[in-house]
Amino acid sequence: MPSITELNEFTADIPLLELDTPARGYDGVDIGPDNEQAQRLANRTKWLKQRVDNLLTAQVRSVNGKSGTVTLTVNDIGADPAGTADSLLTAHENDADPHPQYFNEARGDVRYVEVSLANTANGWLQLDASGKIPAAQLSTIASRYVVVADQAARLALASSANLTICAQADIDTLFYLNGGDNPAVAANWVQGQSATVSGVSSVFGRTGAVTAQAGDYSADQINETAERKFVTPAEKSAWSAKQDTLMSGSNIRSLFGLSLTGSGNLAPTPAQMGAAAAQHTHAVADISDFTQQTQALIVNSLExxxxxxxxxxxxxxxxxxxxxxxxxxxxxxxxxxxxxxxxxxxxxxxxxxxxxxxxxxxxxxxxEQGQQNKSYTQDAFSAGSEASFNTTADIVFNAKMGLITQLNYVTAADGGLFSAEVLKKGKSLVLSTNADNSIVPKMTANNAPAGYTVSASSVYDSGSPAYSAFDRVATTAWVTLSGPTQWIQIKLPEAKKVNRFRITNRTVSQPFQNNPRTFALYGSNDGTNFTLLANGTSTSNVGDAQTTVTIPAPAAWLYYRLTVTAVFQSGSVTLGELELLGDPSTRFLLNSSDGKYYTVVSGALSEVAGAIDSTVIANQGVASVTLTEAMQQQLGDSYKVVTGESVEISGVLTPDDQIVLPLELTGASAWSTINSSTITASLSGAGAARVAVTRDLTDYVVFDGTTWVSIGALTADTAGAEKLIAQGMTAAAVPALTAAQWAQLWPAGVPDRLAFAYALHIADAAADKAEIASNVLNVNEVSAWKLQxxxxxxxxxxxxxxxxxxxxxxxxxxxxxxxx
CATH class of the missing domain: 2.60.40 (Immunoglobulin-like)
Incomplete structure (x- = not known):
């Protein structure tokens, strides 16, 4: 039975064995639940023993070189003699100004002004409510203005106590002389601007403030206006004659043929006055209710x-x-x-x-009038809806229409080497080894994506699941139920080699940090028997800190388990991310469709001659390459990336312009009007989206600001995409179309059918973005007849x-x- 390895740490919690705790001891890797209490008690024992030993070996044997019974003096302990504090306090109280750093009245008088001294002698100037100097504080400046012929006349002027402004006519210039200065001294004068403004020196021979006077202007100097015109003597004479005639009354001689100048009464007849005779007839049109009365008579007479x-x-x-x-x-x-x-x-x-x-x-x-302003989703680009469109190869539908830019290749065994076929082409393609990217994809659950399974010794709660260590989200973390020892592992779809692993501490925004301090990575192919791959130590418990460990002898394993044996404080273990990394020295060659091998030197393909093996690839291969269109053409329609072992190669594709064409028309006969079309697009950098409309799937049209114009047929290839990018409407222009402009699309102004074509363009996949999420029409429906x-x-x-x-x-x- 192996011995417990004691750690010099005080473990705060001692767990109790519960009824459902599995009975399991040390398996060569994990101490097991049965030994957890013993391990923690042993850790405490070693910690306490260390401190007792320190006390026994660190007794006080002397004080300042004195031994035995020692009486300490103030000098021994660095203190002041008795009475020092009293003397300092007394001096402080007697000081006239013990606090010079504080503000008092005397310092205020120096630093600030007194309100009572405003606008007084030797006081300070206070502006009025409008921010101006009060007029009472300003002295009136008097001046005189004179005009002289030349300099001699100017220097001969009499002295004045006021400012002199002098216009010297011979050079058309103003001169200024301060009050009290001698005008005879030329240096006392200050030359100014031109004496006349815009060449005007006088008006009608008068200077100064000139007001127009009678006789200043002749009629020839006055322009006629639409309302005021001059009359010639002949016109005046003719008009006067007409007026005399009008006033004479002789030109109006009769009314209804009856003379107005004769004698007797004027008696016009009814016919002359436009009135009917006493007995008369009417036309049907003259009787207002004739039709109604006649209709009633007819109805009453019919059965x-x-x-x-x-x-x-x-x-x-x-x-x-x-x-x-x-x-x-x-x-x-x-x-x-x-x-x-x-x-x-x-x-x-x-x-x-x-x-x-x-x-x-x-x-x-x-x-019943149809619904007004009803939204109709024309195109939504959900996953699987590609069948409704004819698209180019690098379009992807996934709740939005976007471009395929991210590629991933895994080289597989191929005649002693490893290779992966590359079929994609575009404006550029960046290929690089995934050496610094984890072989584990972004996990969204403990078993998603399919083929990957994450498990752990414990989790604190549902908010800190095990897969959080593989979800590539900075704000999440795996948190255990208790302290070390704890483990987390992942099962891969197939055995893969890992050259390095990297742990990332819980994000700095989280207050509780208890990240791995000592840890180890193990590998297994059956999930039971694990082999130690590498030990690691972290020196930082700071949030987001990273520690990378190299595996001395990497091999392919199906399971990888990280075991945390110590943390920085008591309590649960926290772990932000665990990444399983490849070999940074991995290289690859390119194998063209005609069988030649290439590396890249100075941005150009360079053929590698002779036999190709892993050594040649390691020595002459590249870890990353940017393939231009010309380089892709040189490699052929289908080429391979070749490696010395199975590795992942990532690709970033900048595709050619892509197009999406409809396969069927949308019936619009149920709409009386299309009010607008809202295209939700996400564009950044040089990303662009273009749109065209069709009524027959053959001819496509765009609105040029005045009318709909045809751009002809479109094809589902690069040429068709480039044509639509060049001639189509922008995603922002389509929503700006009005109902009246949409009505112009149909000869009678009534919708019948339509469909949309779309094109996307980017210049650099790393910097640009072009996506369309949806196209929603706003329509008015036609009327219907409702049974009452x-x-x-x-x-x-x-x-x-x-x-x-x-x-x-x-x-x-x-x-x-x-x-x-």
Whole structure:
């Protein structure tokens, strides 16, 4: 029986064995639940013994070199003599200013101003409420303005106590002289700007503030306007003559042929005045209710015979005579009458030959306007919906339409070496070994993705499951139920070799950090027998810190288990991430479709001649390469990456422009209007999305801002994608189309059918993004006819008629049978 390995640490918790605790001892790797209590007690014993030993070996034998019975002095303990504190306090109390760092009145007078001294002599200036200097604090500045002919005249001016502004005419310049300065000294003058502004030196010979005076302008200097024009003497004479004629009254001589200038009374006849004679006739159009009265007379004089019904249109007022053929029951076929604009409570009656069977039927239909602004998902790109489209090879549907940019290859045995076939081509393709990427994909559950299974010795709660150590999410972590020893393991779909492993501490945003301090990685192919691969030690309990450990003798294992034997404090173990890594020295060659092997030197393919083995690959291969379009063409339609052992190769593809074409049209006859189309796209960098519309799956059109124009046919290949990228509408332009612009798509303005084509473009997969999540139409539906209930339309049968009473206003179709 092996001995317990004691750790020099005080373990806080001693677990109790419960009824359901499995009876299991040491298996060569894990001490088992049965030994957990003994292990922790042994750890405490060693910890306590260490401290007792330290006490026994570290007794006090002397003080400052004194032994025996020692009396300590103030010097021995570094203290001040007695009375020192009292003297310091007394000096502090007697000091006139013991606290110079604090503010007092004297210091305030030095640093700040007194309010009472505002705007006083030797005081300080206080601005008014508008932030300006009060006028009372400003002295008035007087000045004089003079104009002189030349410099001699300027220097000859008399002295003045005020500012002198002088305009010197010969050089058209202003000069300034401070009050009290001698004008005869040229140096006292300050030359300024031009004396005239915009070349104006005077107005009408006057200077200063010039106001227009009578006589300043002649009529020739005034421009006419639309409302004010000049009149020539001839025009004035002609108009005066016309006015005289108008005022004379001689030009109006008669009314209705009767002279106005003669004597006697003016007596025009009714005909002359436009009135009718006492006895007269009227045209039908002159009688306002003639039609209604006549129609009533006709209806009252008619009687419906067998198979005939009489009615009157409430709109046109015309009499309707309807005859029906034979039908089921006691009547013939239905007579359907349109009642557009029927009002609420209106009664519509229809007469027919008297009957007594009352075995006839009637019903009413009301027009219902279709739903307005209804959303219709035209395209949603869910996984599996690719069957509805004709697409190019690098389009992927997964709740959105995007580009295939991430590739992954695993080299498999191939004639003594290992290889993986590369079929994808694009604008560029970056291939690199996954040496620094974990061989475990992003886990979303303990058993997802399929083929991978995560398990652990314990978990604290449902919020810290075991798979959190493999989910590649920084904010999650695996947390155990108790302290070490604890383990976490993963089962792979197949045995894989791991060259290194890396642990990441719980994220720094989490307050409790108790990350692995000592740990070990084990491998197994049956889940029972484990082999120690490498031990590791971490020196940091700081959040997000990482520790990478190299495995001395890597081999392929189906299971990998990390066992944590010590942490940085008591309590549960926390672990942010566990990554199983490959060999950073892994290299690969490229094997073209014609059988040649290539490496890459200075960004170009370089052929590797001779026999190829793992040594050649290690010496001449590359760990990463960026293949341009030309390099991909040189390698051929199908080429391989070749390695000396099975490794994962990741690829980042920048594909050619991609296109998605519809395979069928969407019927739009149920819509009266398309109001808008909202395309939800996610674009970044140089990413672009383009759209076109078709009504026949052959000709595609785009809106150019004025009308719909054809761009012709589109094909599901690179040429078709590039054409749509160049000529299509942007994803932002489509939602901007109005209902009126959508109506132009159909000759009659009424939708019948349509479909959309899409294209995506990126220039660099590492920096660009182009995705379309959905295309949702906003439509108005067409109207329909709804069968009315008795509460909506009351139908009453009489021996010789049937009536319909419409409860609400609207457009109706009233159908009824009449007796044969």
């Amino acid at each position: 419906a015979g067998p198979g005939v019904t009489l009615g009157q249109s409430p709109v046109s007022g015309k009499t309707i005579i309807s005859a029906s053929g034979s039908g089921a029951g006691g009547g013939g076929g239905y007579i359907v009458v349109d009642r557009a604009g029927a009002t609420a409570g209106q009664v519509h009656s229809f007469s027919f030959a008297p009957q007594s069977g009352f075995n006839l039927c009637a019903y009413a239909l009301k027009s 209930t008795p509460a909506e339309v009351e139908i009453r049968w009489y021996a010789d008629s049937v009536s319909f009473k419409t409860t609400t206003a609207g457009d109706y179709k009233l159908a009824y049978q009449i007796p044969d």
